[in-house]
Amino acid sequence: MISLTGILSLLSALAATSYALSCTQCVSTTSYSCSGSSVTCPPGYRCGSAYTESSVSGERVSVSLFRACIASHECNFNGSLSIQHGKAKRVTSCCNTNHCTPTIPPFPTQSSDPNGVVCRSCISADSTWCYTSDTIQCTGDENMCLLQTTKIRGSVSASTAVRGCGTKSLCDLGGQLPDISGLSLKTEFICTSDGIRVCRVVLTPAIMCLLLLKWSF
Template identity: 30%
Template sequence: LECVHCSSTVGTDCSGQVKSCTDDQTHCQTITSELIKDGRATRGVFKFCAAAEAQNWIHREELLTTFFQLEIQICNTDNCNQGPGQITPRDNTPNGVKCKQCYVEHSEVCDTEETTECTGDMNKCLFMSGLVCNDGTDYYVCAQRVCTNLASPEQHPFYFEVTAGNIQKIEITEGISDA
């Protein structure tokens, strides 16, 4: 199998070398990210060979005026990851789930009674703390509580950073009901 290998931080497409995958890499993969902060969107893309267990997947989280989405597309024919990455439009309809919401820099604590209404498929609450924030150069400690579509911490794209010790905690909980 041959796949396009490239990355870009300015848009959903890139062009690069076509590389032969190793025997345990049976898929081509395109990972597209979208970060919308205060109404401004930035997108990026990574394309490469992927292992057999890779699968199509969308990760979403939202906090105050920031929305983040990571979309993974898998295919298994030569150069099938050649075209632009895909960003599936989100559903902004409130889904009845509420989560505590906060964002604190230079702290691993983020306790609040303030809540937000989650939308679309984001029906769980995510708490994450540790070396999560980036100032463009380095990662630094912060904590946040957000709405997410993840069912378990292991699904988080940065879960490996927990075992590496960079992220202290990733916790997924049920939403808050008005009862």
């Protein structure tokens, strides 16, 4: 005999399966707030926000926010990548009611202790490839050599590439991104853990803002 609690749990699960959550979809490369259109999420997704901050030589130069439907297993994500003199960190948070606004989680404190991994380091703001003899010594939990490429198509077109040290969590991300205001974004990651695996470019705040777009889901 099924208990009342069991019946209620079953009904709740069925309701959650059939319920289509509506979330706000928008992006900002200047602040941690934005507004946009409503989008209906597929099953297994929640309203989420991805917050990113980039720094050059230890000073924050830019922030970005991406709000959309996020797969439940990608909520509470945090990750980072580093190149020579620059670092970008990202965290995500989620909520589960229509058009809710997730809270901004703190960026985790990261160790500056070398972990023994050395990777090539470069950045390109106009292609999906870069390579150099320059290297960076990885620290903390950034123990993967990472090549990250991004293609942006639509009302704005751009291609970027970054090589450096990254966390394993970043290596597990990637794929086609949702269309937002006429933009289609696709990010891909290639990672290795054996070290020394992206052309020296002066890292400016403008370039960092462009690269932040690729961290949108």
